Amino acid sequence: MSRASQRIVAALIGLLFMVTGVLKLRDPAAFAIDIQNYRLLPWTWDVIVALYLPWLEIVCSGALLLRIGYRGALAICALLLAGFIGAYGSTRPRGLDIACGCFGHGIHRGYWPVVLGDTLLLAVVIWLLRADFRPLSPVIQSNGDVKETP
Amino acid sequence: MRIALRQVLAILLLALLPAAATGMWHPRRPAWQSDEVTLPAATAWGRDVLWIDARSDADFARGHIPGAASLNEDHWDERLPGVLDHWDTTRKIVVYCSSLSCQTSHDVARRLRDEASLPNVFVLQGGWEAWLKRTP
Numbered sequence: 709m710s711r712a713s714q715r716i717v718a719a720l721i722g723l724l725f726m727v728t729g730v731l732k733l734r735d736p737a738a739f740a741i742d743i744q745n746y747r748l749l750p751w752t753w754d755v756i757v758a759l760y761l762p763w764l765e766i767v768c769s770g771a772l773l774l775r776i777g778y779r780g781a782l783a784i785c786a787l788l789l790a791g792f793i794g795a796y797g798s799t800r801p802r803g804l805d806i807a808c809g810c811f812g813h814g815i816h817r818g819y820w821p822v823v824l825g826d827t828l829l830l831a832v833v834i835w836l837l838r839a840d841f842r843p844l845s846p847v848i849q850s851n852g853d854v855k856e857t858p
Numbered sequence: 859m860r861i862a863l864r865q866v867l868a869i870l871l872l873a874l875l876p877a878a879a880t881g882m883w884h885p886r887r888p889a890w891q892s893d894e895v896t897l898p899a900a901t902a903w904g905r906d907v908l909w910i911d912a913r914s915d916a917d918f919a920r921g922h923i924p925g926a927a928s929l930n931e932d933h934w935d936e937r938l939p940g941v942l943d944h945w946d947t948t949r950k951i952v953v954y955c956s957s958l959s960c961q962t963s964h965d966v967a968r969r970l971r972d973e974a975s976l977p978n979v980f981v982l983q984g985g986w987e988a989w990l991k992r993t994p
Contacts, residue, residue, distance in 0.1 A: 733880070733884075734886070735886045736880060736881075736884055736886055736887050736888055737886045737887060737888040737889070737968070738886070738968075739888075740888035741888075741961070741964045744892070744894075745959055745961070747958065751891075751892035751894075752890065754888075755881075755888045755889075755890055758888055759877045759878075759880050759881045759887070759888075760873060760874070760877040762877075762880075763873040763874075763876045763877045763880070764869070764870070764873040764877075766873075766876075767869050767872050767873045768869060771865075771869060777865040777868060777869055778865075779861065779862040779865055780862050780863075780864070780865020780866040780867075780868065780869050781865070781869060783862055783865075783866050784866055784869055784870070799959075804958065804959040805959050806959045806961075807961065
């Protein structure tokens with residue numbers, strides 16, 4: 709896939725994280741309860757995550773959209789997605805039927821749509837990260853100059 | 859790789875300041891103390907507890923904690939005055955719904971705090987399931 713296509717996909721992911729971050733920021737108290745429902749952390753850490761995570765998503769989205777700190781943002785997005793898939797994936801085996809809290813309080817998309825959808829998103833993010841690390845291939849132009857292209 | 863790590867660190871640090879500001883000034887910031895209470899702790903309060911059942915009317919009719927009042931979001935306006943009639947400043951309110959992962963008890967508790975300005979509102983950890991599993 710071309711660099712242009714990669715940029716479009718990265719921008720879309722950036723927009724997605726912006727939306728999810730802003731939606732969570734509307735009501736941090738409700739988001740803290742959503743995190744509490746996972747029954748993984750003590751309440752104090754639920755609050756810390758509820759305050760910090762939306763801003764991490766927003767800063768990452770800004771980095772992806774502006775292409776400043778691009779690789780770092782992709783790496784964080786991948787880690788966030790992997791952590792979330794693990795956390796939410798563990799809820800059903802533990803007998804919990806909860807909303808993920810991804811798009812704001814109380815929105816229940818269903819277990820498998822969340823797990824599968826975010827796994828797909830993680831695959832896309834990892835693909836973008838690998839593509840960005842791929843070295844540019846040199847091309848010798850007709851005038852003898854060397855031009856680097858992806 | 860080093861550049862990527864520096865970028866990760868920068869992003870992590872950049873998100874800290876607005877997060878801290880949110881924790882201090884956001885009108886809907888979470889409280890640092892949880893509003894959940896375990897069943898043993900709630901029952902230890904004895905008659906000082908006003909139990910609120912946040913489940914549907916059908917679930918309430920099938921069984922509820924003795925003395926509990928039904929208050930759910932479907933019948934909020936019509937039932938809230940009745941709940942307030944049974945409350946006084948010496949009583950703690952404990953809201954429950956069906957289970958550990960049920961959300962409505964938190965929503966009802968929040969409305970009692972925000973709209974009715976009631977203090978000492980708690981949510982029963984484990985909900986109705988916890989009551990059913992209790993040892994007598």
